[in-house]
Amino acid sequence: MSVLLLALVAGAVVGLALGALGGGGSVLAVPALIHLLDFTPAAATTASLMIVTATSATALFSHATSGHVRWKTGALFAAAGILPAVAAATLAAHLPEAVLTTAFAAIAGLAALAMLRKPSADQKPRPPRPTRAAGAGAGLGAVTGFLGVGGGFLAVPTLISVLGLRMRAAVGTSLLVITVNSLAALVARTDGSTPLDWAVVAPFTGAATLGAWDGKRLATKLSGSALQRAFAVVLLAVAACMLADAVT
Template sequence: MSAVVLALLAGAVAGLALGGMGGGGSVLAVPALIHLLGFSPVEATTASLVIVAITTATSLYAHGRDGNVRWRPGLLFAGAGLLPAVAGGLLATRLPEVLLTAAFSVLAAVAAVGMLRARDDAPPAGDPSALRAAGAGAGLGAVTGLLGVGGGFLGVPALVRVVGLPIRAAVGTSLLVISLTSTASLAARGGTLAGLDWSVVGPFTAAAVLGAWDGRRLAARVSGRTVRRVFGVALLAVAALMLVDALVMR
């Protein structure tokens, strides 16, 4: 199977996750770029940021039109993560590939467990602490910059539990946060863009954009619990694969 076909298939799956759940696309994109398309970990995380930044920006429009984006808390949350995202992006280019791969596997496993254990209960009412929201946003930005993931699979739970948004608003607002932090961390990796294979990144991104629109429609028809369980199992498999890869690289 050609690299372009693989890129289109992987991009469609990543886009479905981003559009349907407000995150998770990059957690699938990075291992696909490494294991299916032959990218190095640094190249894969940089390419993932390109794919995620463009895909979330286009999907954000649709969610905003539906009234599912809370602009003020989203901008506060994202603003706290911009500098950590840039710092993480600079640090990522100086760390050993085996360390990045191992860290990614751990993050994927944590995200998978969180999705499998997530409940559909609405968060308790209350006025969220601005300091807690800023802290969560800063942590998400650092993860985005360091590992090349949008962080939506962490951002959505944080927007629900810390900021107090309902799940649909959290998904839409997460896309705003991801778009801004991904762009900021990508700016810190500008020197690594020239080495990317754009004949692969381009089709991957195009398929992800189209997949995100389908994911938004699918999310409206399928229960959130079912989507999370399927995606959680897939993430566990990804985590195991990346951990094995990290051990082999030692």
């Protein structure tokens, strides 16, 4: 299979995940860029942030038109994570790649298990507290910068378990968080020291953007609990793959 076709297929899958699940874009994009498209881990994380920033912004618009974005909660959550994201991205540049890969796998696995243990995502929501939103947002921002991911794979479980949003609202709101956090982490990483293959990154991003619209349509056909289980299964699979890569 040609590199261009691989980039288009992988991009479509990433966009579908972001549009339907409100996260999972980076945890799918990073392994795809490394294992399918021969990017280095450093180049893959930078390229992933670019791809996810563009794709999540597109998906955010789609979900916002359906009223599934909690703007005040999401804005506070995202704003609290900007500085931690930049600081953590700076720290990550000085750590071994194996450490980052192992941390990536561990956090994804823990988030998946938390999602599987939660009651139905259609449960009655409770009003989120501003202090909780800010604290959770700061923690997520740090993880975003440290691992070079958009953070949606953690934002959705956090918005459900800590802030009490329903699954559909968590999906839409997480896209706002991903867009802001990815952009902040990208600014911290884009220093020109990591060259990118734009012949791969550009079609990957285009396919992901289109896939996000299809993901939004898919999400409307599934229940919140079904989306939550699907999200957890994707996370477990990615965590297993990344952990295997770190120990081999």
